Amino acid sequence: MSLLSQSPETRNEQAKPKSPVATAAPRKINLNAMMVEGRALIALLLIVIVFASLSPHYLSPDNLIIMTRHVAMNAILAIGMLMVILNGGIDLSVGSTVGLSGVVAGMLLDGLQISSLNVLAYPSVWVVILISLAVGTLVGYVNGVLVSRLNVAPFVATLGMLYIARGIALLITNGTPFSNLRGDEALGNTGFLAFLKAAPLGLPMPVWAMIGFAAAFAILLNKAPFGRWLYATGGNERAAELSGVPIKRVQTRVYVLSGLCAAAVGLLLTGDLSSATPRAGEFFELNAIAAVVIGGAALSGGRGTIRGTLIGAFVIGFLVDGLVLIGVSQFWQQIIKGAVIIVAVALDQMQQRLQQRRAAKAALASSSGPDPAPAAAQP
Amino acid sequence: MDTATAPARTALLSLRGVNKSFGAVNALTDIDLDVSAGEVVAIVGDNGAGKSTLVKVLAGVHQANSGSISFDGSEVQIADPSAAIGLGIATVFQDLALCENLNVVENLFLGQELAPMRLDEVGMEVKSWELLRQLSAKIPTVRIPIASLSGGQRQTVAIARSLLGDPRVIILDEPTAALGVAQTAEVLDLIERLRQRGLGVVMISHNMEDVRAVADRIVVLRLGRNNGEFDAHTVSSENVVAAITGATDNVVTRRRDRLQDRATADSEPAGPVKEETR
Numbered sequence: 187m188s189l190l191s192q193s194p195e196t197r198n199e200q201a202k203p204k205s206p207v208a209t210a211a212p213r214k215i216n217l218n219a220m221m222v223e224g225r226a227l228i229a230l231l232l233i234v235i236v237f238a239s240l241s242p243h244y245l246s247p248d249n250l251i252i253m254t255r256h257v258a259m260n261a262i263l264a265i266g267m268l269m270v271i272l273n274g275g276i277d278l279s280v281g282s283t284v285g286l287s288g289v290v291a292g293m294l295l296d297g298l299q300i301s302s303l304n305v306l307a308y309p310s311v312w313v314v315i316l317i318s319l320a321v322g323t324l325v326g327y328v329n330g331v332l333v334s335r336l337n338v339a340p341f342v343a344t345l346g347m348l349y350i351a352r353g354i355a356l357l358i359t360n361g362t363p364f365s366n367l368r369g370d371e372a373l374g375n376t377g378f379l380a381f382l383k384a385a386p387l388g389l390p391m392p393v394w395a396m397i398g399f400a401a402a403f404a405i406l407l408n409k410a411p412f413g414r415w416l417y418a419t420g421g422n423e424r425a426a427e428l429s430g431v432p433i434k435r436v437q438t439r440v441y442v443l444s445g446l447c448a449a450a451v452g453l454l455l456t457g458d459l460s461s462a463t464p465r466a467g468e469f470f471e472l473n474a475i476a477a478v479v480i481g482g483a484a485l486s487g488g489r490g491t492i493r494g495t496l497i498g499a500f501v502i503g504f505l506v507d508g509l510v511l512i513g514v515s516q517f518w519q520q521i522i523k524g525a526v527i528i529v530a531v532a533l534d535q536m537q538q539r540l541q542q543r544r545a546a547k548a549a550l551a552s553s554s555g556p557d558p559a560p561a562a563a564q565p
Numbered sequence: 566m567d568t569a570t571a572p573a574r575t576a577l578l579s580l581r582g583v584n585k586s587f588g589a590v591n592a593l594t595d596i597d598l599d600v601s602a603g604e605v606v607a608i609v610g611d612n613g614a615g616k617s618t619l620v621k622v623l624a625g626v627h628q629a630n631s632g633s634i635s636f637d638g639s640e641v642q643i644a645d646p647s648a649a650i651g652l653g654i655a656t657v658f659q660d661l662a663l664c665e666n667l668n669v670v671e672n673l674f675l676g677q678e679l680a681p682m683r684l685d686e687v688g689m690e691v692k693s694w695e696l697l698r699q700l701s702a703k704i705p706t707v708r709i710p711i712a713s714l715s716g717g718q719r720q721t722v723a724i725a726r727s728l729l730g731d732p733r734v735i736i737l738d739e740p741t742a743a744l745g746v747a748q749t750a751e752v753l754d755l756i757e758r759l760r761q762r763g764l765g766v767v768m769i770s771h772n773m774e775d776v777r778a779v780a781d782r783i784v785v786l787r788l789g790r791n792n793g794e795f796d797a798h799t800v801s802s803e804n805v806v807a808a809i810t811g812a813t814d815n816v817v818t819r820r821r822d823r824l825q826d827r828a829t830a831d832s833e834p835a836g837p838v839k840e841e842t843r
Contacts, residue, residue: 405683408684409683409684410680410683410684411678411680411684414667414671414675414678414684415675415676417664417666417667417671418664418667418671418675418676420666421664421665421666421667422662422663422664422665422666424662425661425662425663425664425675426664426675426676428646428658428662429662429675429676429677429726430646430647430650430675430676430677431675431676488664488666489666542712
């Protein structure tokens, strides 16, 4: 009856023949991971091929730069959104934060009335930019504290901040945009628009910003302990906590980063429009979420990459601009965009199920697998 | 009841009169426990006997209401999980607390990454192999996500992670509960290797066969109290079962007697605890 006495034979029986499966398992998974990103890349290539064949202007350098400029703003928002989604949350307030930070910049350039001191202050351009970024970061921090310390559901907390940030932007402007952003030589606050409209090496400032944000956040995710902790909290929060990961701090920080990204987009958009309107950035959060999801991230957290998110942003941007270029009606544009998002996520789910089944099989095979040959298995 | 006295060796971890209550419910009452270096102590008991509470007190998840805990000769307070780890008490929880989306190395070093400036991936991988080799672990590669590993391999990774901080006592909560036959044997081998390395091992288990296979001493809890301590090499299963259920006359023995009365030559194992037939 002793169960134990059976175990040695069982182990020996299964030990040898299964070895190829066990060692092959990691390679298969890498292939799958490549396919998750590859799918979005294939979609992007298809979009480019289809629109290039329909319109000769689609692939002209000028149009490519214009489209990339549109992509860039959404991509920066999506990178911030990816941080939150990796944590298993969602940030609905980014569109409003875009509007608020732009309005704050406009207000500061217009002259800040400090009534108690009876002073009209004109901060320099760099101070304006820093304060605008700080305002977005503050909105993110409030989101983070609401979610991590007060345990408000991310959807609800950021939905509330969506209204609050937009309301503050409308209050500041009284509903009308700041359109005088030129500054005044005498006051020393010129150059704001010049900076945002600059195009070093032929690439517009939003594209440079996208490259910078993508590089910085990729390093943060892959080379810093913070990135590791973020993936861990999204994968298994309790395990991360028991391992000593400061999960509350990680959670707060992802919303701060998202707010910072949104504020940067707010500045870039203000430069694009040459005016700071309180309604800027409405519904931007939806495009950002779509880009993250198309890029292969899981809304449940723990899975997603910067590269995938960038590709997702390009898919949406190149698709929408292509539809505009060939003159598809705006109503159809909405329907097509929606369909692309749904197909992307449905395919992703199918692939996940396939991957899980394969992983389960590999686990079964390697469970009683061979003694390790670590030296051989190491890359 | 052949209750063994405290071990001859000086205990590394020792509890005296530990109480823990949740409101009006006394989960632990006057618990004594000794664990020496190089010794496997099994804690057994029925559901609700206080095994999990005892683990959580030792791991720092719960704090004892009264009683003393001494570690390495001096009295200590275990205020939170990091305090337990700091002392050198590592706990492997029943659900293992691994992140399935991270690979083996990432899990081993989670929360204690080697990162002078940025993550030292090579250093962590080398140290991972070192640890896993010490445990003779059967893991094909350390860059494989936990989701692709079997139950036994996951248990190995969880144990390897607990060894990272060079603990002196390791607590395993139901290490074999979710495992098949072969994987159970692997984990039992692993526990013996931990003992050879001179660690004190506390093992919580429901499975009497596993307990008798690796444990040196068996500590029985019943209704939150100590209810016997046995030398695992000599004690009979009946005595342990009797201590677990609280009497020699209980539903388990009655059932066995009834079966024997039916004059069957081979009596079958009965009741919640598996027994060896002789």
